[in-house]
Amino acid sequence: MADTGLLRPELQGLAPYNAGLSLADIAARPGVTRVAKLGSNENLHGVSDAVRRAMTEAIVQAHLYPDPSGRELAALLAADLGVDPGRIVLGDGSEDLLNVLARALLRTDDEVITLYPSFPLHEDYATMMGARVTRIGLKDDAIDVDALVAAMARPVRLVLFANPMNPAGLWLGGDDLARVLAAQQPGTVLCVDEAYVEYAAHAEGYRSAADLLAGHDKPLLILRTFSKAWGLAGLRIGFGVTNSAELRRGLDLVRTPFNVNHVAQGGAIAALAHAGEMRATVAATVAERERMARGLAALNLRCLPSAGNFLFVDTGRDAGALADGLLDRGVIVKPWKQPGYESWMRISVGTGADTDQLLTALAMLL
Known part of the structure; x- marks a missing residue:
């Protein structure tokens, strides 16, 4: 059906929010045996x-x-x-x-x-x-x-x-x-x-x-x-x-x-x-973030300093294409799409196993 002007004009400049992919979306891909969900900045340690x-x-x-x-x-x-x-x-x-x-x-x-x-x-x-x-x-x-x-x-x-x-x-x-x-x-x-x-x-x-x-x-x-x-x-x-x-x-x-x-x-x-349990997972995540940053630097990828549970990474290439390659290896990240940042991706920090899977997949793709 053709656009009839039904919607408010302010909506014309908006795009749907990029909510990321689910575990089920990636687990269904051929060859994927484990999913590292590193696209939404969740606490992957879960709750008590x-x-x-x-x-x-x-x-x-x-x-x-x-x-x-x-x-x-x-x-x-x-x-x-x-x-x-x-x-x-x-x-x-x-x-x-x-x-x-x-x-x-x-x-x-x-x-x-x-x-x-x-x-x-x-x-x-x-x-x-x-x-x-x-x-x-x-x-x-x-x-x-x-x-x-x-x-x-x-x-x-x-x-x-x-x-x-x-x-x-x-x-x-x-x-x-x-x-x-x-x-x-x-x-x-x-x-x-x-x-x-x-x-x-x-x-x-x-x-x-x-x-x-x-x-x-x-x-x-x-x-x-x-x-x-x-x-x-x-x-x-x-x-x-x-x-x-x-x-x-x-x-x-x-x-x-x-x-x-x-x-x-x-x-x-x-x-x-039970805030103590939250603080323990935060401390573990901060330590894992630094390990991830060192691993990305070893792959010649540039990260900005981060105070969150994620890293913003300049891949030096089309981040969307690189993210698609990671999906085939069971790793979900978020390629950034705002103008001027098309080569960047945001990578959440999960468990040590998630970091290992990410770094191994990136090493293969790069």
């Missing part, structure tokens, strides 16, 4: 027995609507962050809150500043609302803090970036983060996506924006997720914390009333009670 038991118990109440505010979970998160529970908002994954934020805040022709290369949804939801996206690119393989601060000197509607960056893995240290917060204009909302904060805690100089939340006098929203270090990607649960009662009220008005299901809330509560 205690978390699984909590989710099993929660499913008994599947016939009932969940707590719409997630009060028990919000109270635990607020206590950990030292904020009032009323400043916590739950989401169906933190990317749900990106969507909610865009719908609550953005108007046609509003300007949104983000770092580049970017997590695509940081740009897509803004575009969906008719906003204009300004990208601040890297300089000498580092975040261009001077350019970011200069761009924030004008009264833009929203500044949104990940720290550490996805896909680049680069991060703002404490001094640079303070510079960015100081540059924020009174009418600007600043959103810092900290999806990988648990890994970044191991990075030199890293500081979470949550440390500065209480003393900040302009609207600040920090996003976090249980999908990465906590190993609950399949449950879709994230949260935001803000210093702005007005912004918190707006997010509540826009989000769906029961946006986080009962099993997800139960799993997250149990995960918080």
Whole structure:
């Protein structure tokens, strides 16, 4: 059927989100006996027995609507962050809150500043609302803090970036983060996506924006997720914390009333009670990331420094074709498709066996 103009014109510039391939997609390929799923930045160590038991118990109440505010979970998160529970908002994954934020805040022709290369949804939801996206690119393989601060000197509607960056893995240290917060204009909302904060805690100089939340006098929203270090990607649960009662009220008005299901809330509560297990898998992942980086360097592949559970790798060739070759060897990675980064791929860090499979496959292909 021909395009009849049925859809909003803002959607014309959007492409479907590249969610990656599933285990089943690759396991069905001829000759594949083991799959290394290194394309989605999941915690491949999984969750503890205690978390699984909590989710099993929660499913008994599947016939009932969940707590719409997630009060028990919000109270635990607020206590950990030292904020009032009323400043916590739950989401169906933190990317749900990106969507909610865009719908609550953005108007046609509003300007949104983000770092580049970017997590695509940081740009897509803004575009969906008719906003204009300004990208601040890297300089000498580092975040261009001077350019970011200069761009924030004008009264833009929203500044949104990940720290550490996805896909680049680069991060703002404490001094640079303070510079960015100081540059924020009174009418600007600043959103810092900290999806990988648990890994970044191991990075030199890293500081979470949550440390500065209480003393900040302009609207600040920090996003976090249980999908990465906590190993609950399949449950879709994230949260935001803000210093702005007005912004918190707006997010509540826009989000769906029961946006986080009962099993997800139960799993997250149990995960918080066993945070030591999460920290152990994070430490193992950080060590494995460094081993992977050494192995990639031995293959003459260039990696950016990373504070996440992934590496951003310049292959020096068409990354899409190389990724297809890896699929035939049971390895899933994510070739980056944003302009200027067609030779790059993002590789998640999994187990030691996953790293070995990746490096062996790359050695054969290169």
